[in-house]
């Protein structure tokens with residue numbers, strides 16, 4: 001009978017039929033007169049059984065892992081109690097297998113010294129794994145992370161464009177001539193004889209869209225020249241940013257919370273993403289609303305109460321001061337005005353154990369465009385309508401704020417920060433021609449995924465990660 005060509009995630013309806021499938025040899029077990037192949041096509045996995053004459057050809061005997069092959073056979077339901085690799089490669093009951101009656105090798109992978117498992121195996125060291133990322137991606141875990149990422153981006157888009165939020169997606173440029181988050185982390189390049197940068201954030205462009213498109217969002221690469229070799233820093237990352245008009249600071253935090261919870265709900269409601277998620281993170285529990293909201297000032301007290309210390313810094317240079325006795329950085333209590341370092345932030349989030357909004361950061365710690373809070377601190381400190389969303393295991397995954405809406409105030413902010421207002425004329429115009437109270441946020445997609453899928457580092461959460469010194473493959 002004729003065979004139906006099918007992808008491995010679409011076989012359910014073809015049980016009992018003859019099918020034709022294509023893919024790569026993911027696992028291989030050769031017995032005396034029978035060969036078991038787990039076929040992988042990127043969409044799913046299928047156990048295939050070659051026996052009798054089909055298992056005895058020369059090609060069958062020399063078959064290698066990672067060869068690409070074509071197979072035809074009958075798709076047979078597994079006997080009860082037997083398992084076969086499911087959508088994420090993990091064994092699942094109630095599956096099916098292919099009883100092969102014809103097959104062909106399309107691209108044989110080498111055996112011997114150059115065999116796949118000699119280039120890459122459990123003992124390969126991290127720098128080899130980075131160089132061979134293109135091969136690592138064939139693995140069940142790495143490919144599951146990337147598949148979940150794809151589902152996650154689709155879920156975010158559905159949430160943001162859905163009836164509850166009604167945001168419109170736009171695509172701002174990556175080549176820009178303005179900074180957003182400080183000059184020190186800009187990648188600079190020469191652009192037809194002029195100075196330009198790779199974008200750090202699309203925020204300023206999103207702000208300009210409010211008056212033409214209403215609430216907007218984008219999913220765009222952002223670039224940060226930070227010499228940070230940490231679990232959560234990349235030089236290039238995918239930045240999901242949104243900007244909302246005619247809102248209050250409270251509306252902004254409620255919106256962020258809703259977008260995150262609704263997106264997680266979508267992931268759990270879809271059988272594919274649900275299965276990928278629990279394969280990667282078996283103990284995942286969705287967050288509950290409302291998230292804890294902790295002001296920056298209360299966070300400083302909280303850290304001191306929990307004896308989480310701050311590195312003592314030289315007031316002039318900002319560099320850490322060493323304790324002459326121990327030779328280690330001297331640690332002291334936090335005080336209002338201190339930046340909460342990554343380590344302290346992570347410890348705090350892990351102890352709290354659920355998502356927490358830190359809000360109201362001092363003006364000096366935050367970007368030039370942020371709106372100031374009306375109330376000032378006990379020592380006259382000025383705080384901003386800013387918030388960071390922290391997740392257990394990762395720390396900051398979202399940074400957001402209300403924006404200065406008054407053009408005079410914005411001009412003063414440029415001046416204070418030593419920013420030449422010239423290149424920002426278009427951003428300033430947004431305040432000049434019909435300003436409005438507005439705010440927005442940026443979410444690091446890799447950081448969100450690291451939290452969702454419980455990955456150790458953001459480097460596992462994108463296709464080809466870039467960090468200081470690495471732009472290959």
Ligand code: 4AD
Nearest residue numbers: 201203224233234237241397398399440441442444
């Ligand atoms: O806190 P950030 O710097 O905020 C902004 O860029 C705002 N302009 C966003 C906005 O309001 N539209 O960055 C936002 C988020 C962070 O919370 C973090 O999740 C992620 O971007 N992020 C990084 N992710 C990976 N590697 C890096 N080097 C990152 N820097 C920021």
Ligand code: MG
Nearest residue numbers: 388396398399
């Ligand atoms: Mg931030």
